[in-house]
Amino acid sequence: MSITDLETALHMGSAYINRCVVTSKTRYHAHNFVEIAYVAEGVGTHTVNGVDHQTSKGDVILINYDIPHEFVSNGEPLLIYNCIFTPAYFNATLSKSRDFFDITDHFLLSNLYTNLPTDYIYVTSHGNDNHHILNIYNRMLQEFTEKQIGYRDIMRGYIIELLVIICRLKLSVGSNRMQKMLEILEYVNEHCKEPLKLEQLADFAGFSASHFRRVFKSITGKNLTQYVQTLRVEEACRLLKSSSMSVEHIAEEVGYLDMKHFYSVFKRVSGKTPKAFR
Numbered sequence: 001m002s003i004t005d006l007e008t009a010l011h012m013g014s015a016y017i018n019r020c021v022v023t024s025k026t027r028y029h030a031h032n033f034v035e036i037a038y039v040a041e042g043v044g045t046h047t048v049n050g051v052d053h054q055t056s057k058g059d060v061i062l063i064n065y066d067i068p069h070e071f072v073s074n075g076e077p078l079l080i081y082n083c084i085f086t087p088a089y090f091n092a093t094l095s096k097s098r099d100f101f102d103i104t105d106h107f108l109l110s111n112l113y114t115n116l117p118t119d120y121i122y123v124t125s126h127g128n129d130n131h132h133i134l135n136i137y138n139r140m141l142q143e144f145t146e147k148q149i150g151y152r153d154i155m156r157g158y159i160i161e162l163l164v165i166i167c168r169l170k171l172s173v174g175s176n177r178m179q180k181m182l183e184i185l186e187y188v189n190e191h192c193k194e195p196l197k198l199e200q201l202a203d204f205a206g207f208s209a210s211h212f213r214r215v216f217k218s219i220t221g222k223n224l225t226q227y228v229q230t231l232r233v234e235e236a237c238r239l240l241k242s243s244s245m246s247v248e249h250i251a252e253e254v255g256y257l258d259m260k261h262f263y264s265v266f267k268r269v270s271g272k273t274p275k276a277f278r
Contacts, residue, residue, distance in 0.1 A: 015085035015155055017137070017144040022078040028070040034100045035063045035084045036162060037071075038137055042078035046071050048120050058130045062121040062166055065098045069120075081137040083159060090156060103163075123169040136162050180205040181215060188224075192231040193255035198224050232256070233269040240278045247274045 019040075028047065039046075039059040046055040048069040053059075055071070055078070063069055071078055087094035087102045094102050101118065125133050140158045143151040184201050201224070202212030213223060220227050232254040239250045248259060251274075256262035266274050 015083070015089045015144075015152070015159070017081070017083050017140045017155070019079070019081050019137075019141060022071045022073050022080060025072040026070045028068055030066050030068040031084075032065060032098065033084050033086050034065065034103075035061075035082060036159075036166070037061045037063065038081040038083075038133055040079040040081055040134060040137075042073060043076045044071055044073045044078045048122070053122060058125045058133075060123050060125060060133060060166055060169070062100065062163075064100045064119055067119050081134075081141070083137065083140060083162070085159065089152075089159075121166060121170055123166055125165075125169060129165065129169060133162065133165060136165075181219060185219070188228065189231065192228050193235075193253070196224065196228060229265050230269055233266050236262075236266060236274065237270060237277060240274060247278075250274070 022042075022044065037046075037060070039055050039057055041057055043054075043056045046053045046059070046061065046069065048061065048063065049067050053061075055061075061069075071080065087097035087099070090103055097103075099118075136158050140155050143154050143158075184205055188196060188201070198212065199209050202209045205212055205215075207215060216227070217223055222230065236250050236254045239245055239253060240247075243250075245253070251257075251259055251262040256265070263273060266272075266277075270277055
C-alpha cells in the first residue's frame with residue numbers, strides 16, 4: 001500500500017500495523033499520520049528530521065506529522081514493526097488534527113508528555129520493557145490481520161498502552177540524564193580553574209554537544225564559558241577581599257595566565273577592574 005493510500009485510509013479513522021525487513025534503506029519521507037516504529041532485530045542508522053541515530057534492537061521511535069525520516073541497514077537487516085494512525089482513530093472530533101499531542105490531551109495524558117520533544121520521541125527498551133513492547137506489537141499485528149469483531153477497540157487499547165510505556169522510558173532516561181547534569185555541574189564548580197571541554201562534558205552526560213549546550217543553559221542561565229567565567233571572577237573577588245595576594249597571583253590562582261584577558265573578563269562580570277573592586 002502506498003503512502004497516499006495509507007493516508008486516505010487512516011484519515012477515515014483506521015490504523016495500520018505491519019512488519020518489514022530493511023536490507024538496504026527506506027526512502028527518506030514524511031507523512032500525514034503518526035508513526036511508532038519499533039526495531040525488533042538488526043543494526044543500522046535511523047535519520048529523523050535530519051538527525052542520525054544509531055539504531056538497534058529495542059529502539060522505539062514515535063514520529064509526529066510531517067517529520068522526514070529513513071532507516072538504513074548497516075549490513076545486518078533491520079526487522080521493523082510499524083504502527084501508524086491519526087488522532088481521528090481515537091475520536092472523530094480529532095478528524096482535523098495533525099498533531100500527536102492532541103491524542104495525549106484527549107486521553108488526559110498531557111501531564112505525562114509535558115516538556116517532551118514535539119517532533120519525535122526516541123527511546124530504547126531493554127529486558128522486560130523490550131519483551132513487553134514486542135508482545136504488544138505482535139498482539140496488534142494479530143488483531144489487525146484477523147480483524148475479528150472489536151479488533152479496532154482492542155488495538156486502541158494497545159496503542160495507548162504503548163504510548164504510556166514510551167513516555168515512561170523517556171522520562172526515566174530524562175531523569176538519569178538530569179542526574180548526570182547535576183553531577184557535571186558539581187564537577188564544573190570544583191574544577192572551574194582548569195580547562196574544561198564542552199564535548200567531554202556532553203559525552204559524559206550522554207548528550208550531543210548541541211543538546212548539552214541547550215540543557216546547560218536552561219539550568220544555569222549561561223553557556224559553559226559564561227558560567228565558568230562567573231565562577232572564576234567570584235573566587236577572584238573573594239581573594240581580593242580576604243587576602244593581600246597580588247592581582248597577578250589571583251588571576252593565575254583562578255585559572256588565567258593572560259592578564260589582559262583576566263582584566264577583560266573581570267570587568268565584564270563584576271562591572272569593575274580588580275583594583276577598583278579591592
